[in-house]
Amino acid sequence: xxxxxxxxxxxxxxxxxxxxxxxxxxxxxxxxxxxxxxxxxxxxxxxxxxxxxxxxxxxxxxxxxxxxxxxxxxxxxxxxxxxxxxxxxxxxxxxxxxxxxxxxxxxxxxxxxxxxxxxxxxxxxxxxxxxxxxxxxxxxxxxxxxxxxxxxxxxxxxxxxxxxxxxxxxxxxxxxxxxxxxxxxxxxxxxxxxxxxxxxxxxxxxxxxxxxxxxxxxxxxxxxxxxxxxxxx
Numbered sequence: 001x002x003x004x005x006x007x008x009x010x011x012x013x014x015x016x017x018x019x020x021x022x023x024x025x026x027x028x029x030x031x032x033x034x035x036x037x038x039x040x041x042x043x044x045x046x047x048x049x050x051x052x053x054x055x056x057x058x059x060x061x062x063x064x065x066x067x068x069x070x071x072x073x074x075x076x077x078x079x080x081x082x083x084x085x086x087x088x089x090x091x092x093x094x095x096x097x098x099x100x101x102x103x104x105x106x107x108x109x110x111x112x113x114x115x116x117x118x119x120x121x122x123x124x125x126x127x128x129x130x131x132x133x134x135x136x137x138x139x140x141x142x143x144x145x146x147x148x149x150x151x152x153x154x155x156x157x158x159x160x161x162x163x164x165x166x167x168x169x170x171x172x173x174x175x176x177x178x179x180x181x182x183x184x185x186x187x188x189x190x191x192x193x194x195x196x197x198x199x200x201x202x203x204x205x206x207x208x209x210x211x212x213x214x215x216x217x218x219x220x221x222x223x224x225x226x227x228x229x230x231x232x233x
Contacts, residue, residue: 003046004147004197005183007038009115010139018126025136029168032079033140038201046200049207051189055181060207067210069180071173077205078144078176084169090160097162103134112152115142130163137161144202146179149195176202 014034017025022034052060053069060067075082093100106121107113122135142153157175161167176199183198 002195003041003043003200004149004151004195005143005145005200006041007036007143007201008041009119010143011036011038013119013122013139016123018128020126020128021122021132024128024132027168028133028136029081029170029172030079030136030140033144036078038205041201041204043200045207046196046204047189049203050184050187050196050198050200053180053184053203055184058177058181060203062207062211065211067206069177069206071171071177073206074173074176074202077202077209078173080144080172080176081168081170082173084171086171087157087160087175090165090170091162092159093162099130099134099163100158103131103158106131106135113138113155114151115139115147115153118142118153133167134158134161137167145176145199146183147197149197154197 010033014022017034025031025034049060052062054061058069060069071082074080104113107117111117118135118138122132122139125132137157138153138155141147141157146154148154180199180202183196187196187198188194
């Protein structure tokens, strides 16, 4: 499976975040991600679980055992906000809001914004301003929710986030589920040109937490502090 949505990009910058930046992440409701340690996302297993996921019934069927996939499942695995307002029910930016234009000024004019560019901007400063919040959200969306097949960042959610938005009150768990269904239905398995751009990290974590395997374990040191360890013989 070719995967465009890997958590490594986000988790790799966490250790270098300033105290102010980490506090900003907590205020947005993503504090659990600061404690998450994922050492690997095995692509073969990710492909296997994806193939077993029924997007209509919202279950993963493993040898006759059905694992119900819910918003609570996402919260248990990722610790992100559950409940609240759905992202697409928020008002989009008014035409006179310049926040998005100001955010884009961090990058070269007319350049394609990729995950690597977002990472570079975040690690270049210790500030935790509104641009930092948008940068973090872009990384979160493109590593835990839905990216794009061409490698450019998915910026769609930004159109619903303004300075007045209570980010912690957005139903991010339901958003992950929406992304899972959409990307599963658009993915073409066994195609050399098809990338899976959905939440592979959630799928593997959820599977590992529910199915006993000597090669794959999820260690819960405390709620929402997950360590994924994979051993492939």
